[in-house]
Amino acid sequence: MDLYHERVINDMDAAMENKNLIVYYQPKYDVTSDHPRLRSAEALIRWKHPELGMISPGDFIPLFESNGLIQKLDHYVWSEAASQIRKWKEEYGKTVPVSVNVSWVDIYDAGLEKRRTQMDYSEIMTVIKSQKEKLDQLI
Numbered sequence: 001m002d003l004y005h006e007r008v009i010n011d012m013d014a015a016m017e018n019k020n021l022i023v024y025y026q027p028k029y030d031v032t033s034d035h036p037r038l039r040s041a042e043a044l045i046r047w048k049h050p051e052l053g054m055i056s057p058g059d060f061i062p063l064f065e066s067n068g069l070i071q072k073l074d075h076y077v078w079s080e081a082a083s084q085i086r087k088w089k090e091e092y093g094k095t096v097p098v099s100v101n102v103s104w105v106d107i108y109d110a111g112l113e114k115r116r117t118q119m120d121y122s123e124i125m126t127v128i129k130s131q132k133e134k135l136d137q138l139i
């Protein structure tokens with residue numbers, strides 16, 4: 001493993017703690033009527049490293065999938081998305097469903113549903129976009 005990847009791995013916890021891992025929300029609109037209407041959003045994780053600049057998810061996600069850190073990252077994204085959904089509900093009185101991509105590592109984890117339901121999602125609709133079908137086609 002090269003020094004860059006070692007640095008990315010070593011900096012992950014600090015990135016979460018300092019909110020350098022940022023969840024952006026891509027809106028999804030229903031455009032079948034005369035006026036587009038917000039239907040949901042998709043959570044997209046990005047890393048703004050204080051020294052290395054923007055780190056592509058194409059760099060850190062496969063790295064974290066290969067060493068098991070992806071579950072920690074997935075949990076972080078779920079928590080951030082849940083907080084944002086809660087904030088939107090408090091500010092605007094509406095619940096916006098948010099799709100969160102799930103790593104193939106989590107798809108095959110028998111404890112996924114238990115961990116997901118242990119989180120405080122009482123009034124939150126979080127839609128998990130499964131990549132299992134794509135993965136099954138590759139296997």
